[in-house]
Amino acid sequence: MDDLASGLVGWADVDAAAERIAGVAHRTPVATSGTFDSLTGTRAFFKCENFQRMGAFKFRGAYNALSRLSPDQARRGVVAFSSGNHAQAVALAGRLLGIPAAIVMPADAPEVKMDATRGYGAEVVLYDRAAGEDREAFAARLATERGATLIPPFDHPHVIAGQGTAAKELIEETGPLDWLFVCCGGGGLLSGCAVAARHLSPGVKVVGVEPAAGDDATRSFRTRSLQRVDNPVTIADGARTQSLGRITFPMVLEHVHDMLTVTDEEIVEAMRFLWERMKLVVEPTGALATAGVLSGRLDTRGARVGVILSGGNVDLRAAARLFA
Amino acid sequence: MDDLASGLVGWADVDAAAERIAGVAHRTPVATSGTFDSLTGTRAFFKCENFQRMGAFKFRGAYNALSRLSPDQARRGVVAFSSGNHAQAVALAGRLLGIPAAIVMPADAPEVKMDATRGYGAEVVLYDRAAGEDREAFAARLATERGATLIPPFDHPHVIAGQGTAAKELIEETGPLDWLFVCCGGGGLLSGCAVAARHLSPGVKVVGVEPAAGDDATRSFRTRSLQRVDNPVTIADGARTQSLGRITFPMVLEHVHDMLTVTDEEIVEAMRFLWERMKLVVEPTGALATAGVLSGRLDTRGARVGVILSGGNVDLRAAARLFA
Numbered sequence: 323m324d325d326l327a328s329g330l331v332g333w334a335d336v337d338a339a340a341e342r343i344a345g346v347a348h349r350t351p352v353a354t355s356g357t358f359d360s361l362t363g364t365r366a367f368f369k370c371e372n373f374q375r376m377g378a379f380k381f382r383g384a385y386n387a388l389s390r391l392s393p394d395q396a397r398r399g400v401v402a403f404s405s406g407n408h409a410q411a412v413a414l415a416g417r418l419l420g421i422p423a424a425i426v427m428p429a430d431a432p433e434v435k436m437d438a439t440r441g442y443g444a445e446v447v448l449y450d451r452a453a454g455e456d457r458e459a460f461a462a463r464l465a466t467e468r469g470a471t472l473i474p475p476f477d478h479p480h481v482i483a484g485q486g487t488a489a490k491e492l493i494e495e496t497g498p499l500d501w502l503f504v505c506c507g508g509g510g511l512l513s514g515c516a517v518a519a520r521h522l523s524p525g526v527k528v529v530g531v532e533p534a535a536g537d538d539a540t541r542s543f544r545t546r547s548l549q550r551v552d553n554p555v556t557i558a559d560g561a562r563t564q565s566l567g568r569i570t571f572p573m574v575l576e577h578v579h580d581m582l583t584v585t586d587e588e589i590v591e592a593m594r595f596l597w598e599r600m601k602l603v604v605e606p607t608g609a610l611a612t613a614g615v616l617s618g619r620l621d622t623r624g625a626r627v628g629v630i631l632s633g634g635n636v637d638l639r640a641a642a643r644l645f646a
Numbered sequence: 647m648d649d650l651a652s653g654l655v656g657w658a659d660v661d662a663a664a665e666r667i668a669g670v671a672h673r674t675p676v677a678t679s680g681t682f683d684s685l686t687g688t689r690a691f692f693k694c695e696n697f698q699r700m701g702a703f704k705f706r707g708a709y710n711a712l713s714r715l716s717p718d719q720a721r722r723g724v725v726a727f728s729s730g731n732h733a734q735a736v737a738l739a740g741r742l743l744g745i746p747a748a749i750v751m752p753a754d755a756p757e758v759k760m761d762a763t764r765g766y767g768a769e770v771v772l773y774d775r776a777a778g779e780d781r782e783a784f785a786a787r788l789a790t791e792r793g794a795t796l797i798p799p800f801d802h803p804h805v806i807a808g809q810g811t812a813a814k815e816l817i818e819e820t821g822p823l824d825w826l827f828v829c830c831g832g833g834g835l836l837s838g839c840a841v842a843a844r845h846l847s848p849g850v851k852v853v854g855v856e857p858a859a860g861d862d863a864t865r866s867f868r869t870r871s872l873q874r875v876d877n878p879v880t881i882a883d884g885a886r887t888q889s890l891g892r893i894t895f896p897m898v899l900e901h902v903h904d905m906l907t908v909t910d911e912e913i914v915e916a917m918r919f920l921w922e923r924m925k926l927v928v929e930p931t932g933a934l935a936t937a938g939v940l941s942g943r944l945d946t947r948g949a950r951v952g953v954i955l956s957g958g959n960v961d962l963r964a965a966a967r968l969f970a
Contacts, residue, residue, distance in 0.1 A: 351675060353697075372925040373677075594962060601696040601927040601958035634925035638918060642966030 330573055331479050333521040336486035336514060339386040343487060346418065347382050348374050350488075352495050353631075355600050362615055363623035367499070369492040372604050372634025376442070378560075379488050379511055379632050380411035380475075386484030387473050388415045396421045399470040401447075403461035405431040406560055407633055408475040413444030424470065426461040434637065476510030477567025486514030490522065492628050498523040500625035505610035505632050506530035506539050506581070507561035509570030515630060516577035526628075527579035531614035533558040533586065538565050540581040543574060557586050557644065560607030560633065580620065584613040590644050592616055596631070597645075606644075608633040654897055657845040659807035660838060663710040664814055670742065671706050671811070672698050676819050677955075679924050686939055687947035691823070693816040696928050696958025700766070702884075703812050703835055703956050704735035704799075710808030711797050712739045720745045723794040725771075727785035729755040730884055731957055732799040737768030748794065750785040758961065800834030801891025810838030814846065816952050822847040824949035829934035829956050830854035830863050830905070831885035833894030839954060840901035850952075851903035855938035857882040857910065862889050864905040867898060881910050881968065884931030884957065904944065908937040914968050916940055920955070921969075930968075932956040 353368040371379040388400060399422035402412040409425045416423030423444040427436060428451045436446045449460045465472040474481065488511065493499060502519045506512045509530070516528040532539050536554030542565065550565045566574060574581075584592075589606050592613035596604045604612075611629045615622060677692040695703040712724060723746035726736040733749045740747030747768040751760060752775045760770045773784045789796040798805065812835065817823060826843045830836045833854070840852040856863050860878030866889070874889045890898060898905075908916075913930050916937035920928045928936075935953045939946060 377925065597927050598960070598962050601701065603921050603925040603927060636922070638922050638969040642969045645962040645966045646970075 330569060331482045331486070331514060331517055333517060335479060335483035336490055336518045339382070339480070339483040340487045340490055342386050342389045343382055343484060346385060347487070349491055350374055352492060353600060353602065357599055358595065364615065364625055364627045366615065366627045366629055367492065367496045368600070368612070368629045368631050369488055370602065371488055371630060371632050372602060372608055374633070376407065376410040376414050377633055377635040378407040378411070378608070379485055379630070380407040381414060382487050383481035383484035383510060383514070384408065384411035384473065385415040385418070387478060387480035388412070388419050388421055390480050391421065391471060395471050399423060399468065400473045401426065401461050401465040401468070401470045402473045402475070403457045404475055405435050407635055409435070409439045409444070410442055412473050413439045413442035417443040424464065424468070426457060426464065428457065476508030476563070477569050479569060482510050482514040482569065482573070484514070485511040486518040488630055489515035489518040489628070492630070493519060493522040496626070496628065498626070499526050499628045501620070501622050502526050502528045502628040502630075503611035503614045504528065504530055504630045505558075505561060505607055506532045507607065508563040509539060509566040509574050511630065511632060513570045513573035513577065516573065519628070520577055528577060529614060529620060530574065530578050530581045531610040532581065532583050533561050533589065533610065534583040535586070536561055536563070537583045539574065540583050542566055542571060543578065543581040546575060557606040558589055558610055560605070561610065582614055582617070582619050584610060584617055588613040588617055594645065602631065603634045603636065604631050605633050605636045654893060655803050655806045655810070655838060655841055657841060659803060660810035660814055660842045663706070663804070663807040664811045666710050666713045667706055667808065667811060670709060673815055674698050676816060677924060677926065681923050682919065688939065688949055688951045690939065690951045690953055691816065691820045692924070692936070692953045692955050693812055694926065695812055695954060695956050696926060696932055698957070700731065700734040700738050701957055701959040702731040702735070702932070703809055703954070704731040705738060706811050707805035707808030707834060707838070708732065708735035708797065709739040709742070711802060711804035712736070712743050712745055714804050715745065715795060719795050723747060723792065724797050725750065725785050725789040725792070725794045726797045726799070727781045728799055729759050731959060733759070733763045733768070734766055736797055737763045737766035741767040748788065748792070750781060750788065752781065800832030800887070801893050803893060806834050806838040806893065806897070808838070809835040810842040812954055813839035813842040813952070816954070817843060817846040820950070820952065822950070823850050823952045825944070825946050826850050826852045826952040826954075827935035827938045828852065828854055828954045829882075829885060829931055830856050831931065832887040833863060833890040833898050835954065835956060837894045837897035837901065840897065843952070844901055852901060853938060853944060854898065854902050854905045855934040856905065856907050857885050857913065857934065858907040859910070860885055860887070861907045863898065864907050866890055866895060867902065867905040870899060881930040882913055882934055884929070885934065906938055906941070906943050908934060908941055912937040912941055918969065926955065927958045927960065928955050929957050929960045932958060
């Protein structure tokens with residue numbers, strides 16, 4: 323059974339996604355830092371997805387998924403549930419492709435996130451957390467009522483393939499890597515990047531990095547059975563997912579070398595380095611991979627290390643409190 | 647009388663500086679922002695000197711100046727007075743060229759700045775503000791005693807020529823520009839960039855941007871006579887210089903189209919845009935040119951506008967207070 327037949331995602335899917343997003347998604351720059359290399363004993367290459375459109379890698383997967391809809395599906399629109407980067411990614415991809423997008427958000431989501439999503443031309447549909455219905459079920463019902471297509475935030479082959487283009491671009495620019503550190507929430511970026519990296523740099527060891535409070539993927543990886551975590555409390559809001567997905571979990575098991583966790587304090591230290599030394603605004607979730615390398619928990623000395631900086635969407639007031 | 651004979655700086659000097667710094671200074675990237683363009687009605691190109699070595703354009707001028715010393719001068723070392731980016735620039739250039747560097751700082755300068763300068767291998771020499779001697783005189787005396795060469799922060803042909811390479815690189819990448827906005831403290835960056843820009847893009851209008859509290863250069867430009875300001879209170883600490891220099895003042899008069907001032911509040915708003923929307927850590931002085939475009943005081947609509955982001959060295963704790 324090949325990758326597509328199994329529902330998993332292979333190199334051909336990432337390669338096809340790269341063609342679809344070419345000229346639409348930014349080919350983001352790769353940053354280096356002599357100070358980081360000295361500190362860690364590595365030669366590190368940072369893929370700056372904080373400079374991606376709407377500020378995070380999520381645009382890659384959302385655009386790829388929306389661009390694959392049939393004309394009829396496109397006409398009927400898409401539904402996504404997210405109050406974070408996936409919301410803005412689907413909204414922007416929808417606007418660019420002329421596909422109506424409805425984003426489901428909790429009624430108590432920050433006004434600024436609703437406005438940003440509406441700013442990209444999407445409809446924001448509020449649901450009431452307190453009413454007991456979960457967001458996914460609410461969004462699925464809305465999609466069914468409207469005949470719209472549900473675009474999940476990570477557990478979808480076209481989303482995963484799109485996210486993998488970040489690692490493809492990185493390695494095309496740097497050449498072979500010994501390690502690749504990627505943040506992990508639901509595992510879309512991690513599994514897509516792992517497929518791309520192992521194709522382009524067969525010896526690479528791909529590592530997923532999670533917040534310690536939301537260590538479900540690490541436990542799932544170690545036990546080889548899907549573990550969950552409920553509402554983890556961490557500043558890495560993009561990694562507050564409950565578990566890996568039906569597609570991403572087997573992909574992580576197959577392609578990822580190791581998983582590790584970092585504390586919120588380690589995330590803030592990584593952010594401080596990225597902001598102060600590298601002049602890069604990176605959000606807490608976006609600093610997970612950097613924190614993973616800095617933790618020294620894996621011996622990367624002497625190695626060529628890729629690091630995905632997944633996004634840069636922060637509220638400066640909130641970030642200021644982290645650095646105060 | 648040609649430029650060199652007059653002590654001023656011409657295109658040939660900038661071009662020669664570019665050769666000297668090639669492969670040593672970073673050729674920094676040029677950023678764009680669709681949101682900025684929509685807001686201002688321009689097509690803007692941001693030269694990211696926050697990504698320059700030691701975090702600011704100052705490295706260009708310092709390295710160029712130090713690289714021009716004779717072997718005998720190099721052996722006897724250099725002296726500079728600065729507690730800001732010029733200190734670190736001279737320190738780093740000295741280390742790279744094997745030239746001993748002594749940096750004069752006030753005894754009450756922040757420990758972190760002294761440490762950063764020592765970190766680049768320079769000697770820090772403290773002087774006592776309260777003793778009445780001014781810093782320049784103290785540094786000049788120290789240089790004389792040691793037989794060392796004084797490297798002033800802006801009023802020096804090789805420093806100015808080095809700074810001009812920032813505009814050279816920008817326009818080589820973007821093609822002709824209609825406007826170029828540059829921050830102005832002592833006018834080294836402004837005059838060097840103006841020479842380079844007018845050579846490569848003859849129709850360009852170069853604009854210097856100052857903090858309102860330190861508007862000496864704007865007043866000097868309008869009155870065509872050198873004006874001073876004492877200890878201006880502004881968050882743009884790199885533009886707290888008292889006046890333009892003997893070399894930079896006539897160059898500004900000759901090459902600059904207009905000067906304008908922005909308030910500290912406008913600087914913070916420009917920083918907020920650069921950090922939050924463009925994911926770039928830029929220091930207050932580094933955001934002056936951006937604030938100048940955003941102010942709308944000059945009609946740049948429909949134009950191709952270059953903006954120099956001069957540096958990104960901020961203490962995150964202090965910056966956090968600005969955004970709080």
